[in-house]
Amino acid sequence: xxxxxxxxxxxxxxxxxxLGFAAAEALxxxxxxxxxxxxxxxxxxxxxxxxGRDVVGIVADVSDAAxxxxxxxxxxxxxxxxxxxxxxxxxPPAGDFAAITDVDAYARAFELSCMSTIAMCxxxxxxxxxRGWGRVVAITSIAVRQPIPTLxxxxxxxxxxxxxxxTLAREVAAEGVTVNSVQPGFHATERIAELHGNxxxxxxxxxxxxxxxxxxxxxxxxxxxxxxxxxxxxxxAIPVDGGAYGGLQ
Numbered sequence: 075x076x077x078x079x080x081x082x083x084x085x086x087x088x089x090x091x092x093l094g095f096a097a098a099e100a101l102x103x104x105x106x107x108x109x110x111x112x113x114x115x116x117x118x119x120x121x122x123x124x125x126g127r128d129v130v131g132i133v134a135d136v137s138d139a140a141x142x143x144x145x146x147x148x149x150x151x152x153x154x155x156x157x158x159x160x161x162x163x164x165x166p167p168a169g170d171f172a173a174i175t176d177v178d179a180y181a182r183a184f185e186l187s188c189m190s191t192i193a194m195c196x197x198x199x200x201x202x203x204x205r206g207w208g209r210v211v212a213i214t215s216i217a218v219r220q221p222i223p224t225l226x227x228x229x230x231x232x233x234x235x236x237x238x239x240x241t242l243a244r245e246v247a248a249e250g251v252t253v254n255s256v257q258p259g260f261h262a263t264e265r266i267a268e269l270h271g272n273x274x275x276x277x278x279x280x281x282x283x284x285x286x287x288x289x290x291x292x293x294x295x296x297x298x299x300x301x302x303x304x305x306x307x308x309x310x311a312i313p314v315d316g317g318a319y320g321g322l323q
Contacts, residue, residue: 079103084158085113085149087136087194091122092263092270093213096293102127104297105157109149111136117192119318136163142190157301159198161191162213166227174226187214187231190239195253199246203236208251209300212239214258216315236311243309252308254299259315261287295316 083106085096090112091179102108102125110125111134112118122131128150134145142161150156151221174180191212202208205297212233215222221229236255243253260266260277274286295314298304 075303077297079158079297079298080302081255082106082157082299082300083153083155084108084154084160085146085153085194085198086108086160086162087134087142087145087166087190088254089160089178090114090117092256093261093264093289093292095121096123096289097160097211097213098123098129098293100293100297101158101160101288101300102129104301106300107257109152109156111145111149119197120259128297137196138185138188139193140191142193143197150197155201156198157202157207158209158211159194160211160213160300163187163190164283165225168224168250169226170224171226172298179227181232183231184226184234187228188235188238191235199242199251199253202251203246203249206250208246208249209304210239210242210251210253211220211252211299212255213296214257214311216256216257216313216319218255218257218311219313219319219321228314233322247308250305252305254304254308255311256292256299257311257313258292258298258317259287259297259313260316261292261301263288263289264266269300280314284317287300287314 082100088094089098098110109130111132113135115133118131122129135141166210217229218232218236
């Protein structure tokens with residue numbers, strides 16, 4: 075299926091590895107011109123080389139609003155504009171309510187998982203509205219729908235981001251700009267290894283699909299949300315979790 079985004083310009087944040095890398099790779103495969111970022115120059119250059127197709131690697135830390143704005147500004151300069159934004163960032167530290175005793179940890183989590191994406195949108199969305207076409211996809215977490223007990227910081231911050239994205243989607247829909255989020259469950263990434271070690275068999279047993287997700291499959295979902303065919307898809311929050319979420323909505 076041709077997604078109709080050949081030649082479109084895409085900025086994918088935090089894409090040196092994991093789900094961000096998978097999204098960037100999927101967009102590049104569809105013919106988009108892609109800029110990616112990571113904090114480490116060697117890591118981001120290696121990631122760009124692995125994807126190929128003239129992907130631009132930018133050294134940027136998107137753990138706060140200033141870093142998110144800086145990345146999208148540099149991506150716009152490198153590509154001559156940004157049509158597609160895939161907003162992504164690392165996750166806050168693990169811990170439950172009893173363990174997170176520093177109230178400022180919630181503010182830091184909000185900066186990382188919410189404010190950075192808001193800043194990216196401020197850099198990209200107004201120009202897309204003026205041109206009548208744009209795609210914003212944020213990588214959040216299934217924890218927005220079903221909070222994960224050991225991730226109270228992420229649960230809180232990403233839920234706030236989801237509220238922002240839904241509101242933005244309704245404001246800009248008439249301008250040809252779609253805004254969606256994609257909510258990963260367990261995928262074979264470094265983040266899952268950090269949180270759960272190498273016992274992926276135990277994790278897989280909790281998923282109806284009985285396997286951990288392949289990042290490439292997740293990237294394909296992100297790419298579809300950026301496509302011409304998805305032009306009437308906006309304001310959604312799409313679980314990609316192998317059926318793990320048990321709710322009706």
